[in-house]
Amino acid sequence: MAVNSVKLEIITPSKLFYRGEVDLVIVTTLDGDEGFMAGHCWGCKLLDIGELWIQEKGAGKDDWRVAALSGGFIEIKDSIIIYTDAVEWSEDIDMERVLSQKAMAEDWLTEHEETGDPNDVMKAKIIIAKSLTRSNVASGGVRHH
Amino acid sequence: MASESIQDIKRRIRSVTSTEHITNAMKLVSAGKLRKAKAIYEKTNANSHYLTNTIREMFNTNTGDIPQEYLAGNREIKTTCYIICTSSRGLCGGFNNNILKNAQADIDDDPEKPVIVAIGSKGKEYFEKRGFEVHSSYLSPPESISFLESKALSEPIIEMYRNEEIDEVVLIYTAFISSMEQEVRNVTLLPFEIEADPEFERSYNQMEYEPSVEEVFNYLVPKYVETMIYSAVVESATCEHAARRMAMENATDNAREMLEGLNLTYNRARQSAITDEIIEIVAGSEAQN
Numbered sequence: 001m002a003v004n005s006v007k008l009e010i011i012t013p014s015k016l017f018y019r020g021e022v023d024l025v026i027v028t029t030l031d032g033d034e035g036f037m038a039g040h041c042w043g044c045k046l047l048d049i050g051e052l053w054i055q056e057k058g059a060g061k062d063d064w065r066v067a068a069l070s071g072g073f074i075e076i077k078d079s080i081i082i083y084t085d086a087v088e089w090s091e092d093i094d095m096e097r098v099l100s101q102k103a104m105a106e107d108w109l110t111e112h113e114e115t116g117d118p119n120d121v122m123k124a125k126i127i128i129a130k131s132l133t134r135s136n137v138a139s140g141g142v143r144h145h
Numbered sequence: 146m147a148s149e150s151i152q153d154i155k156r157r158i159r160s161v162t163s164t165e166h167i168t169n170a171m172k173l174v175s176a177g178k179l180r181k182a183k184a185i186y187e188k189t190n191a192n193s194h195y196l197t198n199t200i201r202e203m204f205n206t207n208t209g210d211i212p213q214e215y216l217a218g219n220r221e222i223k224t225t226c227y228i229i230c231t232s233s234r235g236l237c238g239g240f241n242n243n244i245l246k247n248a249q250a251d252i253d254d255d256p257e258k259p260v261i262v263a264i265g266s267k268g269k270e271y272f273e274k275r276g277f278e279v280h281s282s283y284l285s286p287p288e289s290i291s292f293l294e295s296k297a298l299s300e301p302i303i304e305m306y307r308n309e310e311i312d313e314v315v316l317i318y319t320a321f322i323s324s325m326e327q328e329v330r331n332v333t334l335l336p337f338e339i340e341a342d343p344e345f346e347r348s349y350n351q352m353e354y355e356p357s358v359e360e361v362f363n364y365l366v367p368k369y370v371e372t373m374i375y376s377a378v379v380e381s382a383t384c385e386h387a388a389r390r391m392a393m394e395n396a397t398d399n400a401r402e403m404l405e406g407l408n409l410t411y412n413r414a415r416q417s418a419i420t421d422e423i424i425e426i427v428a429g430s431e432a433q434n
């Protein structure tokens with residue numbers, strides 16, 4: 001358990017998703033998973049589609065809050081700010097919608113992977129990546145034992 | 146003559162009363178929508194400020210590493226893209242007119258053919274009628290726009306800028322000052338105009354950029370454009386409701402004033418009809434005696 005906590009804000013274009021004191025934040029940057037605690041060296045990093053793990057101030061060692069994050073960037077200063085297009089807590093994820101979206105994108109991709117517009121192919125792949133993250137997060141995330 | 150004009154006045158009173166009911170109801174609806182829109186606007190506004198600050202800070206601490214593509218002065222400005230935020234519904238006073246007048250003046254000053262992106266059907270109709278080509282548009286009521294929808298709108302614009310099909314992106318929208326006051330604003334989104342601020346407080350903490358300053362900057366600027374467009378749409382929707390509320394309040398007041406006058410004339414006409422009848426009866430009985 002960390003001695004110091006750090007203020008975390010998660011911002012999306014339309015709302016402030018989260019604000020609170022946390023001990024530890026783990027996000028997926030473009031270079032892989034990275035964790036941040038209070039007193040981290042300042043920085044600004046781009047995020048990949050991935051999972052967000054936070055341990056709130058005073059929470060137990062295995063007490064995590066998990067959310068699905070669809071890219072964005074993180075700014076680490078005296079406080080930490082995550083700016084993203086979309087983010088969902090694991091408990092708010094609608095699995096049915098995720099699976100149907102994923103199935104649709106996969107069907108489309110099997111037919112159009114070679115012939116389709118490269119932009120559309122990329123979009124379909126992003127949809128699949130996002131659905132995978134969401135379904136992972138909904139079932140507890142990669143760090144789930 | 147008297148009875149006919151009494152009928153006419155009565156009909157007018159009825160019609161003005163129903164107009165007053167409608168405008169009053171619309172006023173109340175707009176007031177409710179304004180409150181809702183204002184709440185969203187306040188949040189997005191804080192967001193775009195935050196993004197701008199991050200970019201400014203990056204620029205001031207890493208001037209050398211910033212890619213020039215998005216910055217002012219890197220190429221000659223020929224084609225300009227105008228993004229014009231109007232409403233999709235009428236009855237909001239001078240709201241659309243102010244915006245369109247401003248946009249038209251800007252476009253008239255521009256010797257090159259403009260690329261027009263219309264948000265709200267009023268703007269689209271206006272420019273199509275005048276023979277302009279509207280490049281793309283968003284026509285549903287702007288207050289319900291989601292970030293994804295606005296992203297779909299702004300992505301092609303950024304793409305065109307990158308491909309040098311357009312050299313400047315100007316956003317024309319109505320800024321919200323207060324419920325009583327709104328103002329048309331022109332903002333140049335791209336190229337990004339920024340100057341190194343000598344008074345900028347350099348922090349002793351060196352920022353670490355990952356994967357690189359260049360890539361972070363290339364990510365942030367389009368993000369900034371997207372966020373600005375989104376917040377402009379939200380802000381302009383807030384203004385639309387404020388303008389409509391004002392317009393409807395004025396209309397209701399006018400209708401009430403008219404009703405007062407009409408009631409007076411109606412009573413006067415009715416009184417003179419009664420007086421006429423009494424005179425006739427008195428004159429008749431006097432003739433009999």
